[in-house]
Structures are given as structure tokens and as C-alpha cells.
Amino acid sequence: MEPIGLHKKGEVELARILDGFSKHPAYKEAGAVACFLGIVREDPVSESQAKVTHLEYEAYEEVAVKRMEEIRESIKNRSGVIDVSIHHVIDSLNVGEPSLFVAVLGRHRQDVFPALSETVERVKKEVPIWKKEYTTKDSYWVSSAQSKKSGH
Numbered sequence: 001m002e003p004i005g006l007h008k009k010g011e012v013e014l015a016r017i018l019d020g021f022s023k024h025p026a027y028k029e030a031g032a033v034a035c036f037l038g039i040v041r042e043d044p045v046s047e048s049q050a051k052v053t054h055l056e057y058e059a060y061e062e063v064a065v066k067r068m069e070e071i072r073e074s075i076k077n078r079s080g081v082i083d084v085s086i087h088h089v090i091d092s093l094n095v096g097e098p099s100l101f102v103a104v105l106g107r108h109r110q111d112v113f114p115a116l117s118e119t120v121e122r123v124k125k126e127v128p129i130w131k132k133e134y135t136t137k138d139s140y141w142v143s144s145a146q147s148k149k150s151g152h
Contacts, residue, residue: 003083004068006061009091012101017085021105026082030105034112036120038100040093045142050135057090057099060128064088067127075104075119080111084119088129099131 001020005012014035021027042051072084087101102119106112123129131142 001085003085004065004072005087006059006064006090007087009089009093009097012087012089014101014103017087017101017103020085021083021103024083024105027105029107030082032106032109032112034104034106034109034116036100036102036116037098038120039098040095042095044135045133046135046140048135048137050137052095053134053136054092054094055099055134056092056132057088058130058132059088059090061090064127064129068123071119071122071126075115075122078111078115080107081115082106084115086119086123088123088127090129 001016040055044052068086072086075084083105085103089099093099104112104116132139133142
């Protein structure tokens with residue numbers, strides 16, 4: 001599996017990402033892998049009491065892939081980091097389904113956790129991917145400002 005990508009639902013799996021790491025030439029130098037899966041939750045970003053039924057993700061794909069590659073290269077060049085994998089689902093997703101997969105392969109656990117956290121934050125902030133939240137009452141596009149307030 002390529003180290004970055006935008007996918008339809010069901011096209012990406014954590015096991016395939018980890019299998020890709022096992023083929024890395026420096027895999028035998030690795031002592032840790034940290035993984036993050038962002039999943040759709042039923043709590044809405046808005047102050048509404050309505051529950052989320054599903055999200056729809058869209059992307060400016062050409063720019064999104066380029067930004068993901070830039071983030072990957074930046075994090076991969078850190079001391080102790082061997083490889084980084086970033087995958088986002090661009091599709092309609094139900095509550096409980098994964099939308100974002102990030103994995104970091106490194107020499108030690110203290111190398112992978114900060115790199116993982118920074119990668120996730122940068123993807124959320126820098127990559128042109130938008131989500132529309134559908135609730136039991138209405139639907140709306142979620143702005144990055146709303147997401148930061150609620151932790152989404």
C-alpha cells in the first residue's frame with residue numbers, strides 16, 4: 001500500500017498499512033509503531049442536541065495529496081522516525097466508521113508518539129478536506145473553527 005492516499009470507504013485497512021511498513025528497508029531498525037484511527041462519532045460539532053447519523057467528506061484531491069506528502073516528508077525526516085503513512089477516507093461514513101488512518105514507524109516509542117500527534121494535527125489543519133455533518137435534525141458543513149472548539 002502506498003504511504004499516503006485518499007480512499008473510498010473500505011479501500012484502506014490498518015493491517016495493510018502495517019504490512020507496508022514491514023516491507024520498508026529499515027524495518028529491522030524499528031522498535032515501535034504508533035497508530036491513530038479517527039472514527040465518526042455521534043456527538044455533533046454544533047450545540048444541537050441532535051445526534052450525528054453520518055458524515056460526508058470531500059477533498060481538493062490534487063492539493064490534499066500534495067499536502068499529505070509534504071507532511072509525511074517533514075515528519076519522516078525527524079530523528080528516530082523511519083516512516084509515516086497517512087490515509088483519509090473521502091466518502092459517506094456512518095457513526096463508528098474510520099475516516100483517518102495515521103501510522104508512524106520509529107526506532108523507539110518516544111520517537112513515534114510525538115510524531116503521530118503532530119501528523120494528525122497537521123492533517124486536520126493543513127489538508128483541504130471538508131466534512132458535512134448529517135444529524136437527526138439537519139445537515140451542515142463543519143468549519144475548522146467549529147472542529148477546534150469541539151475537539152472534532
